[in-house]
Amino acid sequence: MLISIIIPVYNAEKTLSKCLDSVKNQTYQNLEIILVNDGSSDQSGLICDEYSRKDDRFTIIHKKNGGVSSARNAALRIANGKYIGFVDPDDWIEPCMFEKLYKLIVEHHADMSICGYFKEKEDGKLLNNITESHTICYNQHEALDVILDSESVKGYLWNKLYSIDVIRANNIMFNEEIHFCEDLLFNCQYILNSKTIINDTTPYYHYIIHENNASQSQFSLKKLTSLNALEIIINLLNGTESVDSTKFKNYYMHMNISLLMNAMQKKKCNKNLRVNLKKNLFKFKVNSLSNKSVKLSCIIGRINVRFLYFVWKSFSKMS
Template identity: 40%
Template sequence: MCEISIIVPVYNVEKYLKKCVDSILNQTFKDFELILVDDGSPDNSGMICDEYAEQDSRVRVIHKENGGLSDARNAGIDVAKGKYIGFVDSDDYIAEDMYELLYRNIIKEDADLSICGIYDVYPGKTLKKKELFYKVLDSIETMILIFHGNNISVHAVNKLYRSHLFSSIRYPLGKYHEDSFIIVDIIDLCNKIVIDSTQSYYYYHRVGSINTEKFSERQFDFIEAWTKNEKKVIGRNNELDIAAHQRVCFAYFLVLDKIIKSNSENNIAETKKIVSFLRRNYFFIIRNSIFTVQRKVSMSLLMFSVKMYKLVTTLKTS
């Protein structure tokens, strides 16, 4: 048994895969297995995985029919031997000491989950540094920060999990934003979470990825996930209730913005439902400190018309 199982779903990423895998194999922390899950890649990604397995005994390769990101992660979880589990996406890369940092903190604090910071990497743009902090929290405190979305991301990556957290949890098949669907379930099983905001994970936003693409019907999964999460936690704690509802409102904003950016607002029946939901929550949004001034101004304009909201949204992203 090794200390850490690092799971990397691989699909059609031959351009990025070597940088990703090299950043893992060059970690200062050495006691790990790397599970590369070739999810039926049509390019040379599967062959590249096999080459790494021949070169390094820590590398294991699973070749499977294409089933999507969740299915690939689940396949990795099913065979993982480590006491801890980590995930890296195959078009991203990590700092050479990321797993040393995560492992040191989870051992030091006897935590169930260790989290580090993320760099958002956009082609041609400078990396933005964020404020450093170190926190040891319980599950409720962590959920509040997750729902706020400012200091901790919901991503499966940039985290180190005790393997028992996945004894009965798997990623949902066929869903976008799959991380969002299980994050509350994961944190619910944790007694203690340690967060070191040192940015050690490089999250690459490539054209065509979930976070950079324009609107598709599957974006409604984002609303579904956070609506379900709110139902899971409602009534536990007043601050948590507020944070959960704020995240649901944010989900509606995100989907509306995607619709508007693709000029589809007049062609999608759900647009009216989204606008209606946000308008019903106008005072909640205006009074909530997590929403930015710009977002509140946009919300005020949405009370008058979608066209006025679209004008501000278009200017913001131009």
């Protein structure tokens, strides 16, 4: 069975070869590896071309820069595989990863398979705790209930294998207007159209934390789009029986408060932005929030944003 692996590439020349070698050398060999060079200005495009010349399983798309969602969508449109996997160009994977993910789907008749991951620094220092491996089977409601929990399903793309039939039958694509939490949105839409999700917590993916990782930034205008993603998810879940959206409301409010506080700290919070982010504090009823610190912060922020900032800054110094 053909598996298409999608790798969006943008200015990744320093890490790309290690990533591509780890994909090329998978024990599961029936692969279509789609590299999307998203307008790189370094040598990434040439590296992609070199791998394509040496291995005909590689397909290259060279396009103008449009962002990671645009790159992934371009690959999804041409993918020939029965199953779809995603890898980021600054990470790498264990040789057996896609063999294990495929076997999980076959053995459990699942729509999605998931594996654990190593979270590590560039020097290899491990940042997450690796616990004893176990396998868990979820239905869609159970998967959505735990997707935000630590050491669980998580909203990442790169530790999962998806069915192209589910994606195309339900027209699930990446929202190109959303630059953060676009992966979480994609996964929630996918899971809502799935029956069985199987998770083997054994780590096969190496997620590398770089100093310049975009996700490490505490505030950016693009990061504000995470709120749009979460609002879409909450609306989807509110229209679904047996799925509780409370955790997503907590996450939305936590993200909104974090963005507001960090924007104020970095002096990037103009009047319009402050007004809009404060307005978001009223989006949900306080009693619909279950996290006590989020609930308290929301109440304080509704009364006085500057006082919330004073409290937040004081606790930040203590931690």
